Amino acid sequence: xxxxxxxxxxxxxxxxxxxxxxxxxxxxxxxxxxxxxxxxxxxxxxxxxxxxxxxxxxxxxxxxxxxxxxxxxxxxxxxxxxxxxxxxxxxxxxxxxxxxxxxxxxxxxxxxxxxxxxxxxxxxxxxxxxxxxxxxxxxxxxxxxx
Amino acid sequence: xxxxxxxxxxxxxxxxxxxxxxxxxxxxxxxxxxxxxxxxxxxxxxxxxxxxxxxxxxxxxxxxxxxxxxxxxxxxxxxxxxxxxxxxxxxxxxxxxxxxxxxxxxxxxxxxxxxxxxxxxxxxxxxxxxxxxxxxxxxxxxxxxxxxxxxxxxxxxxxxxxxxxxxxxxxxxxxxxxxxxxxxxxxxxxxxxxxxxxxxxxxxxxxxxxxxxxxxxxxxxxxxxxxxxxxxxxxxxxxxxxxxxxxxxxxxxxxxxxxxxxxxxxxxxxxxxxxxxxxxxxxxxxxxxxxxxxxxxxxxxxxxxxxxxx
Numbered sequence: 001x002x003x004x005x006x007x008x009x010x011x012x013x014x015x016x017x018x019x020x021x022x023x024x025x026x027x028x029x030x031x032x033x034x035x036x037x038x039x040x041x042x043x044x045x046x047x048x049x050x051x052x053x054x055x056x057x058x059x060x061x062x063x064x065x066x067x068x069x070x071x072x073x074x075x076x077x078x079x080x081x082x083x084x085x086x087x088x089x090x091x092x093x094x095x096x097x098x099x100x101x102x103x104x105x106x107x108x109x110x111x112x113x114x115x116x117x118x119x120x121x122x123x124x125x126x127x128x129x130x131x132x133x134x135x136x137x138x139x140x141x142x143x144x145x146x
Numbered sequence: 147x148x149x150x151x152x153x154x155x156x157x158x159x160x161x162x163x164x165x166x167x168x169x170x171x172x173x174x175x176x177x178x179x180x181x182x183x184x185x186x187x188x189x190x191x192x193x194x195x196x197x198x199x200x201x202x203x204x205x206x207x208x209x210x211x212x213x214x215x216x217x218x219x220x221x222x223x224x225x226x227x228x229x230x231x232x233x234x235x236x237x238x239x240x241x242x243x244x245x246x247x248x249x250x251x252x253x254x255x256x257x258x259x260x261x262x263x264x265x266x267x268x269x270x271x272x273x274x275x276x277x278x279x280x281x282x283x284x285x286x287x288x289x290x291x292x293x294x295x296x297x298x299x300x301x302x303x304x305x306x307x308x309x310x311x312x313x314x315x316x317x318x319x320x321x322x323x324x325x326x327x328x329x330x331x332x333x334x335x336x337x338x339x340x341x342x343x344x345x346x347x348x349x350x351x352x353x354x355x356x357x358x359x360x361x362x363x364x365x366x367x368x369x370x371x372x373x374x375x376x377x378x379x380x381x382x383x384x385x386x387x388x389x390x391x392x393x394x395x396x397x398x399x400x401x402x403x404x405x406x407x408x409x410x411x412x413x414x415x416x417x418x419x420x421x422x423x424x425x426x427x428x429x430x431x432x433x434x435x436x437x438x439x440x441x442x443x444x445x446x447x448x449x450x451x452x453x454x455x456x
Contacts, residue, residue, distance in 0.1 A: 086177060093181055105181065109188030117199055126175055126200050138199050144226070144233045145195040 006033075007041045008056070014049040015041065022059045027096035046094055051087040054079065058100055072099050076107040082123050085111075175203065179210075187213035187246075191234055192220040209238045212245040216263070224253045231259060235266045243271040254281040261288040271297040280306040287312050287330070294318045304328035304350070312352075316340030327352050338363060354378055359399070361385055369408075371395065 004020040006029070024030040032042060044052060063071045076085060085104045092101035112120050121128060130138065139146060186194045186208060194208040194215075214234070221227040231249075238244075247267045251259075260282065267275050275298060282288075287303055287310055298319045303312065305328065312330035317340035325341065328350035338347060339362040346368040347361065357377060361369065362384040369388060371378070373395035383391075386405040393399075394414040 089181055089185075090177055093178065101181075101184070105184045106188045108185050113189060113193060117196060120197070121200055124175075124200075126204070128200070129202050135199060138205070142195060142198055144229050145192055145198075 008052060009041045009043045010047055010049040010052040011045055012049050014052070016049075016052055016056050018056055018059060025059055025097060027098075029095065044091070044094065047091040048087065051084075051091045054084075054088055055091050055095065055097070055100070058097075068099070072103045075100075076103045080107065080111065082108055082111060083125075086124075175201070179207070182207060183211050186211045189215070190220055191216050192230065195230075195234060206239070210242045212243065214244055214247045216248065217250045218252055219250070224251070227251065228256075228259050231263060235262060238266075240270070245272070246274040246276075247272050248276040250278045252280045254283050255279045257282065257284045257286070257288045264288060264293070268293055268295045268298075271295075273297050274300040276300070276302040276304075278302075278304045278306075279310075282310050285311055296321055298322055300324040300326075302326040302328075303330060305330065312337070314340075324348075326350070331355070332359075349373075351375065358382065368392075373397075 005017050006020050006023045008016045008018065008023070008029075010016070020033065024033060029042060047055070058072070058075055061068075061071055061075075076088070079085065079088065085108050089101055089104035089108065092098075092104060112123055115123060120126070128135070186197065189197075191208075191214055194211060197208055198205050216227075216231055216234075218224060218227040221230065244267060247263070249263050260277075260279070263277075264275075272295065277287075282305065295318070299321055301315075301319065301322055301324070303310075304326070307329055310330055312327060312332055314333075314337060315325075316337065319341060321343050322341045323343050324346045325338075325344060326346075326348040329352065331353045333355045337359075338344070339360065341363060343365060344363040345365050347363070347366060348370045350370075350372045351374060357379040359378050359380070360382040362382075364385075365387055366385040367387055367389045369383070369385065369390070370392040371381075371394070373393070377397065378399040381399045381401050383401060383403045384405070385403070385408075388403075388405075388408040390410045390412065391401075391408045392412045398413060
C-alpha cells in the first residue's frame with residue numbers, strides 16, 4: 001500500500017497532514033476516502049486545532065493491538081482536564097473513532113463520579129437555571145434517588 | 147448560595163481565559179445529546195438520576211441512557227435501593243432501548259425485584275445483562291420458561307452462595323454469545339445445548355444435580371470451569387470449535403470429546419497435578435494439544451506439543 005497523505009483542516013483553518021492508512025481509523029474519514037478518494041482537504045468544522053493535534057497524535061500511535069486498550073486509557077489519563085476531554089470526545093464522535101470516544105467519556109464520568117451536584121456543575125460548567133425553590137421541588141420529586 | 151456559586155464560576159472562567167485555548171465550547175451542555183448520554187452511561191444509576199437536578203435541560207436526560215448500572219452499595223438500606231430500582235424503571239423513557247444492564251444487590255433479593263428488572267431488560271432489547279445477588283428468597287433465578295430474547299448477547303448470573311437454582315435457559319436466547327454462571331445450581335442434564343451462537347461459557351463454582359455435564363455448542367471457543375467444592379466426574383464436550391479449555395479446581399473431570407481436544411488446555415489443580423495430566427492422556431489425541439498445568443504455587447506443567455489444530 002502506498003503511503004498516501006491526507007490533509008485535515010481544523011475549525012480555525014489550521015492544516016494537519018496524516019497518512020491515509022492511519023487516518024482511516026476514523027470511520028468518517030474512511031467513508032469520505034471511499035466515496036471520493038478525498039484528494040482535497042478534509043474540513044472538520046467543529047474541531048479546534050489543539051484538539052485535532054491530540055486526535056492526530058492518537059491516530060499516529062504505534063501500539064501493538066494487544067496494548068492498545070492500555071494506550072488509549074493512558075492517553076486520556078494524561079489529558080485529564082474535563083474541558084479537554086469533552087472536546088476530545090466530541091472530535092472522536094464527529095470522526096467516529098469509537099475507542100477514543102469511549103475512553104474520553106469514561107474518563108469524564110470517572111472524574112465526576114464522586115462529586116457533589118454542585119461540584120459537577122462547576123466541573124462541567126453547567127449553569128443552574130432553577131431558583132432554590134424550583135430545585136427543592138425537583139429534589140422532592142426525586143427524593144427516592146437522594 | 148447563588149452569589150457564591152457565581153463567584154466561583156467567574157473564577158473558573160478567568161482560569162479558562164488565562165489559557166486562551168478554551169472558550170465557551172467546552173461545556174457539556176453544548177455537546178450532542180448522544181455524547182451526554184454516553185458520559186451518563188458510565189455513572190451509577192443513582193448519580194445518573196441525580197443529574198436531573200443540575201439544570202432544567204437535564205431533567206429527563208437520565209431516562210434515555212442506553213446503560214443502567216444498579217448497585218446497592220450506593221444505598222444505606224436495601225429497601226431504599228429496591229424502591230429506587232422500581233422508580234427508575236417506572237420513569238424511564240420506554241421508547242429507549244437498554245443496551246447494558248447491571249444489577250448488584252447484597253442481602254436476600256425478593257423474586258419480585260429480580261423479575262421486575264429482568265422483565266424490563268428483556269422487554270427493552272437488552273444485549274448485555276449482568277446480575278450479582280447474594281441470595282434469592284425463592285432460591286431461584288426468576289427467568290421464567292416463557293422468557294426469550296433475541297437481542298441478548300452476554301448473560302451473567304452470579305450469586306454469592308449455592309442456593310440459586312438455574313432453570314433451563316436452553317433455547318431462550320438464540321444469539322447469546324457469552325454465558326457466565328456463578329454459584330448456580332444446575333438441575334438440567336444438558337443445560338448448555340440450546341445456544342447456537344455461544345462462544346464463551348464460564349461456570350464458576352456451579353453445582354450440578356448429576357456428576358456428568360454435557361456441553362453441546364457448535365461455536366463454543368472458550369470453556370472455563372472453576373470447581374472447588376462442586377464435583378463433576380465426567381464432562382461430555384460436543385464442541386468442535388473449542389480452542390481453550392480452562393479448569394480450576396480439585397479434581398479434573400474425565401473429558402469426553404467427540405471432535406478431538408481443544409487447542410489449549412489450562413489446568414490449575416489445587417491438590418494433585420499429576421492426576422489431572424493422567425486424566426488427559428486417557429482421552430487420547432493429546433499430541434495436537436498444548437497442556438499447561440499448574441498447582442497453587444506456580445507452573446509445574448508440561449507441554450504436550452503445541453501444534454495448532456486446524
